[in-house]
Amino acid sequence: MAKQPDPSRRSERSRQAVLAAARELVTEVGYAKLSIEAIAARAGVGKQTIYRWWRSKGAVVFDAVLSLSEIDGDMALPDTGDIEADLKTVMRATVAEFADPGFEAPIRALNIEILQDPELAALYREKVAGPVDEAKKARLRSAQQAGQIPADADLDLALELLYAPLYQRWLLRSGPLTADYADALVDLTLKALRPS
Known part of the structure; x- marks a missing residue:
């Protein structure tokens, strides 16, 4: 049969x-x-x-972008014990992803739609931005516990310091997305977070 x-x-x-x-x-x-x-x-x-x-x-x-990102809720950033090295690894991967035409076009399209569709914006925050931000903050908390960044650092603001310039450069196409740029963002953010 x-x-x-x-x-x-x-x-x-x-x-x-x-x-x-x-x-x-x-x-x-x-x-x-x-x-x-x-x-x-x-x-x-x-x-x-x-x-x-x-x-x-x-x-x-x-959903096409979500399938590219493979967000599963169990994501974790590298934690070698060296916050600078770990953030540089993550930021270099991020700039490479945003510079990849196969990723860039769908994510630009999604950004356009999010601006016009509050329901889709909420879904994006729930399924993508929220879990990714939580993974990033978990790594920053580990750095706080290790004394690498101040215990009272505002982690939401720290993420904005790190990622907002990258997002703006990508959105406005105002400069290249390179490993050197990623490293500079990490250096500047950590300098701002560490006590003088």
Whole structure:
């Protein structure tokens, strides 16, 4: 007797095809020209399939970015005991990711949609920004316990000192995203945090 195809495997293949198509198309044509119809055609699914799983093209792009980031809630930053080295490792990886065209186009598209969709913005904070920030703060708390940064340092502000300049440079395309830039951000942030 022939084995029946597993619908859940077929659905997961279709879902992955949609996410890949969304990433490819947003890179090729930009967010403004991206359409559900084009994603469906590229993925080889009906647009009804997309609308059954996602409420908008922004939601599709969100999931496409989420699948790139592999945020699972159990993430942890490196903790070698040297906060400077660990932050430089993380920041170098971050600038490399933001400089990668395969990541940049979908994340730019997501940022555009977040500006216009409060529900998507809240989902992004819950699923991506929140868990990532908590992992970063956990590493900073470890540095506080080791006496590498002051125990009374405002960790939310520390993250803003570290990441806001990178985000602004990326958003405005005002300069290159390099390992040297990442290192300079870490050096300046740690200098600001450490007592004089």
